[in-house]
Amino acid sequence: MKMAGDFTVGCTARKKTKSRSTEKRGSAGNEGLSGIQQNTSKSGALRVYKIVMLGDGGVGKSAVTLQFVTRSFLEFHDPTIEDSYQQQAVIDGEAALLDILDTAGQVEFTAMRDQYMRCGEGFIICYSVTDRHSFQEASEYRKLITRVRLTEDIPLVLIANKLDLQSQRRVTTEEGRLLASEFGCPFYETSAALRHYIDDAFYTLVREIRKKEAQRMLSNGSSTEKIFQKRSRWWRIRSIFALVFRRRRHLN
Ligand SMILES: Nc1nc2c(ncn2[C@@H]2O[C@H](COP(=O)(O)OP(=O)(O)OP(=O)(O)O)[C@@H](O)[C@H]2O)c(=O)[nH]1
Numbered sequence: 001m002k003m004a005g006d007f008t009v010g011c012t013a014r015k016k017t018k019s020r021s022t023e024k025r026g027s028a029g030n031e032g033l034s035g036i037q038q039n040t041s042k043s044g045a046l047r048v049y050k051i052v053m054l055g056d057g058g059v060g061k062s063a064v065t066l067q068f069v070t071r072s073f074l075e076f077h078d079p080t081i082e083d084s085y086q087q088q089a090v091i092d093g094e095a096a097l098l099d100i101l102d103t104a105g106q107v108e109f110t111a112m113r114d115q116y117m118r119c120g121e122g123f124i125i126c127y128s129v130t131d132r133h134s135f136q137e138a139s140e141y142r143k144l145i146t147r148v149r150l151t152e153d154i155p156l157v158l159i160a161n162k163l164d165l166q167s168q169r170r171v172t173t174e175e176g177r178l179l180a181s182e183f184g185c186p187f188y189e190t191s192a193a194l195r196h197y198i199d200d201a202f203y204t205l206v207r208e209i210r211k212k213e214a215q216r217m218l219s220n221g222s223s224t225e226k227i228f229q230k231r232s233r234w235w236r237i238r239s240i241f242a243l244v245f246r247r248r249r250h251l252n
């Protein structure tokens, strides 16, 4: 199912400069940035995950995002200014609404960078296996996140896209793995063209967000019982109902 939204959660409403919207988003997740409660729809338990796509121009951020959301391949390069998409999914038995911000890789469009760095709960840093410079830039994006968020403990997934272009490969798998272990994050080599490891990248990021959230709750003194309650069977079922209800509402 495809939807698009404004990704304004927790930020002062940023103007969306370009949109591939097909549906307006509902009320879910307009209540603020931090904490489960604030990112959970008032009408149900559908948790919104704010995800930001980062990486050099032309590495395939939009193609990866569109392949995830619409299951189609973007053949041409139309430099992004800023687009946002929403996609529902059930991940590990729990419904989720992924609110994805596809950002600009071209330097002339990167003025909003700090702002969306502040808003994202999880980041996908993308480089192309055919482009050595984009691989080097991945470290710069990592540094930027750390600088803006003042922490290294941010949910992150590193992806090496254009896996299908083997004859043009300029970055080895091993180099990608090493960089991911430096970042302390999961790593996938993806192909937006062939739809390889696209869902995995997004789902893994949601898992990373959930994991860090649980750790944060524990360190904030919440009882394990409370966390368990959140992840309990009933809560999962409720979240799936919320998703179905939401779909129906959009169909009507
Ligand atoms: N063969 C192949 N081509 C890809 C893949 N992903 C993207 N491309 C192509 O690479 C070009 C750039 O893709 P985009 O998704 O627009 O790149 P981007 O990172 O969003 O670029 P900016 O918006 O300028 O930052 C397009 O022509 C895509 O068709 C892939 O996995 N395989």
Ligand SMILES: [Mg+2]
Binding pocket: 061, 062, 063, 078, 079, 080, 102, 103, 105
């Ligand atoms: Mg783009």
